[in-house]
Amino acid sequence: MNRIKTTGMYELFPRSGCADSRSTHYCAGCGHGIVHKLIAEALAELQIQNETIIFNPVGCSVFGYYYWDAGNISAAHGRSPSAATGIARTLKDRVIICYQGDGDLAAIGLNSTLQAANRGEHIAVIFINNATYGMTGGQMAPTTLGGMKTLTSPFGRDPLTDGYPLHVCELINQLAAPVYIERVSVADTKRIFKARNAVFKALRIQKEGKGYAFVEIIAPCPTSLKLSPLECARFCANEMEAEFPLGCLRDKSDQPIAEAVPHQHVSAEEFFSKPDYDFEILAPVVDHACKESSMRFAGFGGQGVLTLGLWLAGAARIDRRFTTWYPSYGPEQRGGAASCSVVISGHEIGSPAADSLDLFVAMNQVAYQRFVCDVKSGGTVFVDETVPLDKKPPTDVKLVRVPAIKLAAEFDSPQSANTVMLAAIATVGNVTLRRESLLKSLEGSFRKKPGQAAANRDVFIRAEQRLKS
Ligand SMILES: Cc1ncc(C[n+]2csc(CCOP(=O)(O)OP(=O)(O)O)c2C)c(N)n1
Known part of the structure; x- marks a missing residue:
């Protein structure tokens, strides 16, 4: 891939409320901004900006439409995959992205997520795993690590009462339909390059009409985790990855497109x-x-x-x-x-x-x-x-x-x-x-x-x- 100027994003973000219109509303060290840029680059490189519709989640990235210069829709909390199903099935020439946090995707929206994956909907799901509910102040998420302190687990997550961290990639990997499943991280530059390739592949799969793609991205949330940006990046690289190993779980993107069963009389x-x-x-x-x-x-x-x-x-x-x-x-x-x-x-x-x-x-x-x-x-x-x-x-x-x-x-x-x-x-x-x-x-x-x-x-x-x- 050649590095090219990102056109998938607006030049300025006046709606972000930041005085210079160049900054985003995200906190210092947050992973969302990095992933926004990776998506924007892929849109530009694949030349799909005009036919892409991005579902913005309920969560810190609810204002994704301040930044992405593409079609943007907001769905109810966790329901992007269901709403996206309707769009993907009726507007078959569009590229559909569901951008979701771990509260949105793995808690309130888990059923919607699994059913859409199981149906093999033609959507790319970009899943931001920051181990917490960022927007609402840092409550425990399904992906919160065992022992990790959050607003709602002040003594640390206890698996006996709170359950174990949910491994969403592995859950989706049980299903037959998905074409591509990978877990990446944006904790440092080396990892960001791998994440960039994964996002690009998920979007390319959509452009080629090949089916369901799922990319989980381990992303820092220093504010909720009460760490400095550097400490939080280290936490992602060490502790998060120990629980959620990085890597590609499935890639069938080079296989021919599955033939739809024709309508029967x-x-x-x-x-x-x-x-x-x-x-x-x-x-x-x-x-x-x-x-x-x-x-x-x-x-x-x-x-x-x-x-x-x-x-x-x-x-x-x-x-x-x-x-x-x-x-x-x-x-x-x-x-x-x-x-x-x-x-x-x-x-x-x-x-x-x-x-x-x-x-x-x-x-x-x-x-x-x-x-x-x-x-x-x-x-x-x-x-x-x-x-x-x-x-x-x-x-x-x-x-x-x-x-x-x-x-x-x-x-x-x-x-x-x-x-x-x-x-x-x-x-x-x-x-x-x-x-x-x-x-x-x-x-x-x-x-x-x-x-x-x-x-x-x-x-x-x-x-x-x-x-x-
Ligand atoms: C139906 C409904 N329930 C609860 C909320 C409150 N709420 C807003 S954002 C959020 C969690 C977001 O966390 P996550 O998906 O992890 O995204 P992040 O903010 O960390 O990026 C919740 C519970 C809501 N807006 N709607």
């Missing part, structure tokens, strides 16, 4: 957990003309709102769209609040959460009040006629009052108010799903009860006629 029976469908559902097809559409269906348990969402999701699958269906139950199933979100898209979906709705169906007052403000401009709200409109929908939202409960009763099928709602959605026509797919999805869900399939088809068609008239 599955029958709906396999696809839905509670299947009644008898027709084949083909794999979704990428169609960039089909914009992502977020929907929520809400009411009491027993009103069929989860099933209504499933019908829409089923129709989308028949139309070969990408689809998610995500239920949320109240404490009890029948009578408690129930809702589900459905996302339908012409491309892979990053998250099943529907926070900004294109379509919202409310079957009762509580549901209406709870979610109506989540509907975005241009969206549509379908609300049962019986629900009082005691809250105004946002501007530019179309409101459709549907006599769903009334018509279902009139058709002698009081439990089919959700079918009337489906007909209303098909009639108002602001979903791109084909009517025949909606009907097929509806009927298919009653495959094992042919009488109900015919009855619901009948309700759907009669409701359509009434709503059009």
Whole structure:
């Protein structure tokens, strides 16, 4: 590697609050600044600055975005690998870095860390092991050494009550998916050069789309450890390394990229957990003309709102769209609040959460009040006629009052108010799903009860006629 001028960082850091705008907010002797520079150098050398997104942690380096001139995101404490999963899977041409401390990664975020590693997400995790919670004043971290005094272990960490130091590289090395795992240190210049190579490799693996890379960096935190910068560097080189030996635990970066298993054609029976469908559902097809559409269906348990969402999701699958269906139950199933979100898209979906709705169906007052403000401009709200409109929908939202409960009763099928709602959605026509797919999805869900399939088809068609008239 040639040494080149770092462009991955801003020239000046005015937001750091330091008078000269050249200094960082870090304490003297802290390892964070060194690692920031190593990342910035790798971004520049690999020419990936413009396509890189760095997840800044909760911890001393929460302000990483003051320094890195790249895309920056802040995730909740310890949840960077989960949030990064969504980004990495939807924006496949980006380089994703999770920069995390030992409190963030190995305590509150350990599950998120291990699951992402086990799935082999395409992210580079840069793990700063300074043996303490720096930002909050030096509490015991999972990586605190046995006998080490911290704010919360004033008599020294006692493994019998506090557990043993957690060896995260070794834990991750138990998993099959990761491509690269190495532990390095920034305690002195010789070690910093090795750390530089490791950071570079982890980022190169991302640029080449090869998979999960994990670099643990032993880094000094003189302030929390109450040592001088020099003493702290020595502590890292001697005591930390005695517990956490440096070295590469795995490097499969020269192996070919693992082939993704292609989408299988599955029958709906396999696809839905509670299947009644008898027709084949083909794999979704990428169609960039089909914009992502977020929907929520809400009411009491027993009103069929989860099933209504499933019908829409089923129709989308028949139309070969990408689809998610995500239920949320109240404490009890029948009578408690129930809702589900459905996302339908012409491309892979990053998250099943529907926070900004294109379509919202409310079957009762509580549901209406709870979610109506989540509907975005241009969206549509379908609300049962019986629900009082005691809250105004946002501007530019179309409101459709549907006599769903009334018509279902009139058709002698009081439990089919959700079918009337489906007909209303098909009639108002602001979903791109084909009517025949909606009907097929509806009927298919009653495959094992042919009488109900015919009855619901009948309700759907009669409701359509009434709503059009
Ligand atoms: C959910 C939540 N719990 C606790 C905190 C308080 N908190 C802020 S930073 C931090 C620990 C950071 O330690 P570490 O990840 O080791 O990073 P360092 O500051 O040492 O770089 C904690 C517990 C928080 N912000 N959010």
